[in-house]
Amino acid sequence: MTVDDRFSQDFRGTRPDAPLGTRSEIVTGPVTDWAGDFSHLEPEWAADPYPIQDDLRQRCPIAHTGRFGGGWLPTRYEDVAAIAYDTEHFSSRSIIMSNFRPPLEAAPVGGSPPISSDPPFHHDARKLLLPAFTKTAVAKREAATRALCHALIDGLEGQRVVDAARDYAQHIPMRVIADMLGFPQQDGPRFREFIENALEGVNLPPEERTARMGLLFDYLLAQIRDHLDHPREDLTTYLINAELYGSKLQPAHVAGTMALLLIAGIDTTWSAIGASLWHLARTPRDRERLVAEPALLPTAMEEFLRAYAPVTMARLVKQDMHWNGVDMRAEDWILLSFPAANRDPAQFDRADQVVIDRQVNRHAAFGLGVHRCVGSHLARMELRVALEVWLERVPRFALADPSAVTWAAGQVRGPRTLPLRIG
Template sequence: MTYTDDAASAIPTVEDFATDWDFNDPAWVNDPFPIWDELRGRCPMGRSERFNEGVWLPLNYDDIVDIANDPETFSNVHHGIRRGGTVERGYFPPINSDPPDHLEIRRTLLPFFAPKRIESWRSHIAADCEARAAAIAERGHGDAAVDYSQHIPVGAIAAILGIDPADGDQFRSWIFDILSVGPNDGAVLQQAIFEVREYMAKAMAARRVEPSDDFISHLVTTSMGGEPLPDHLIERMLVLQLIAGIDTTWSSIGAALWHLAVNDEDRRRLVAEPELLPTAMEEFLRAYAPVNVARRVAADTEVNGVHMQAGDHVMMTFPIACRDPERFDRADEVIIDRAENRHIAFGAGIHRCIGSNLARLEMEIALETWLRHIPEYSIAPGSEVTWSTGQIRGPRSIPIIVD
C-alpha cells in the first residue's frame, strides 16, 4: 500500500533553506545532503517560520548533542513540528517527558527492551523476513519498501504488543497520517491519534480480562510510584510504541536496501563477506539516519552564537549530525567498513531510543535474509523511488527487479 501526501505537495517551494527550511520541499525530501552541506557553510543554525511559531535548525553534531544532553534548558514536553502554529497533540511518554518523571516512566519500559528479551523475538522476525524475501525472489520483482521493509517492524511490534499483525495496513495508514500528513494538517493528526488510542484502549480492556506475557499486559499490570499506571498514560505510551517502533525501523531497513540497489560494489561485497554486515549496518544507520525530534526552549540561552528565547522551538535533526564533516571523515560517503562510527542515529542523552536493540535486530535479520535470497537486484527501469515527508525520512517506494 502506498500513500500520497497532497497537503505537502501544495506547499510553496523553498528559495532559501537558511531562513525558510521545510522538510516537505521536494529538494529536501529527495536529496537533503547537499542542502545541509551548503547550510553549514553559511550559518551556525537554520531558521524557518513555516512551523509552530518559528523553529531553529542546529547544523552540527556538537550542538545537537549538547542540546540533547540539556533537558533542563531544552524541554521534551513538546507537541512536534507543525505548520501554522503549535498544534496540541498530547503527551507521549517517555519521549515527551522531562526529569524527574522521565526516568520513572522509562524504567517501566526497560524490562521489555532489554537485550535478552529482544533476542527472544529473533525467530519470529526471521520467519517473517524469510517468507517475504522468498516471495519477492520467486516473483522476480517487487517493492523493497512496500512489500518488505514496511512489514518487518509491523510484525515485530504487533507480536511484542500482542496485537493482530493483520491490522498492519491500518497501522501504516495511522503512521502516515501522524508523521507525514500531520505536520501540515492538525485535524488529520488529531483524528489519527484518537483512533490509535481507541484501538489500544480495547486491547488494554482485553488484557485485564485475559492477561498474557505481552507488552500491553505488562503495562496494565505494572505500577509506578506504588500506583497502577492510569489508562490515559498507558494509551499514550502504546501510541508512541506503535508509531515510533515501526516507521523509524522500516525507514532504516528501506534506506539500506535502496543503497544496495544502486551501489553494486557494496552489495556484492556484503554478499561475499556477510561477516561485514554488522559494521555496514551501523554505516547505513549513520548515513541514512531517519529521525528528527523536537525540543522547546525552557529558558533563554545561546547556542553557537545564536540567542534562543524561552518558548522557541528547535528541530533536532540527528541525520544532519550524522553527516557532520567535523565529526566523520568523508561524511557524505557511505563506507561499509567504516571502523570508527559514533553516530547518533538513535539520538543522544536521556531520551536516546529505548528500542535501539530491537531496531538493530530487525535490521540485521532483514538485510541478511534479503541478500541471501536476492543477492542481485536493481531499481526497476522507468520506475520512481519515493521518500517520505515530515520528521521521519525514509523511502516509501523502492520498485526493484531481481537480476
C-alpha cells in the same frame, strides 16, 4: 474480568502532540532560502536533504524559520549533541515539529512517555520499558523475525520487479511490534495509516488532525479492553499492570507509551531497512562485497544507520536566551537533525561517503542524551536479520527505476516505494 475503571472512558485529549495549545499558520510551501525559511516537509527535503544540510552547515549552521510559529535547525554535530543533552533549557514535551504546541502543563509527562517526558519523570518512565528491550529479551525474538523475513521473500517468488519497501521492509517491524504488544497481526495496514497520520499529517487543519489521531487512540482503547477481558503475557498487559510511585499508570501514560511503540517502533526500522536496501541496490560494489563477506554486515549496518539515519527529533525552548550566536525565544522549536549531525565532516572522516567497513562509527542514529532510543537493540536486530536474509535469498538486485523511488516527508525519512529488479 471487567474493564478496569481507569479505561472506562475514551482518550480524547490524551493524544501525543494533539492540537492543544498555540497554533501557527500553514507551514508548507516553496522554500527560497533554507537558512531563513526552512521546512522539512518539502519534497526536495524528502528526496535528498543532504546537500541542503551540507550547505547550511557551511554558511548558516543554525538555520531559522518563521514557519511552525518559529524554529531552529542546527546542522553541526556539536550543536545537535549539546541540545540533546541539555534538558535544562530544552523540553521534550513535544517531539513532532508542527503547527501546534502542547500546553506547558503537559510537561513533564508529555503525550507519549518516555520520549515526550522531561526529567525527573523521564528517568522513571523509561526505566519501566527497559526490561522489554534488553539484548536478552530481543534475542528471543530473532528466530521469529528471521522466519518472517524468509516468508516475505517466499511471497515474492516469480516476480522480476518487487517493491522492497511495501512488500518487505514495512512488514518486519509491523509484525515484531504487533507481537510485542499483543495486537492482531492482520492489523498491519492500519498501523501504516496511524504512522502516516502522526508523522506526515502535521500540516492538517486542527479538526482533521484531531480526528485522525482519534482513530489511533480508539484502536488502542479497544486493544486495552481486549487485554483486560483476555489477559495474556505481552507488553500491553505489562503496561496496564505496571506501577509508578506506588500507583498504576494513568490511562494517558499507558496509551501514550503504546502509541509511541506502535508509531516510532515501526517507522524508524522500516525506514532503516529500506534505505539500506536502496543503497545496496544502487551500489553494486557494496552489495557484492557483503554477499561475499557476510561477516562484514554488522559493521556495514552501522554505516547505513549513520549515513541514512531516519530520525529527526524536536525540542521546545524553555525560555528566551542567546544560544551559540542566535536569539531563541521561549516556545521556539528546535529540530534536532541526527541525519545532519551524522554527516558533519568535523565529526566523521569522509562524512559524505558510505564506507561499509568504517571501524570508528559513533553515530547518532539512535539519538543522544537521556532520550537515546530505548529500542536500539530491537531495531539493530531487525535491521541485521532483514539484510542477512535478503542478501542470502536475493544476492543480485538493482533499482528498477531510480525515479520511481519515493521517500517519506517529515521527521522519519525512509523509502516509501522502492522498486527493485531481482536477478
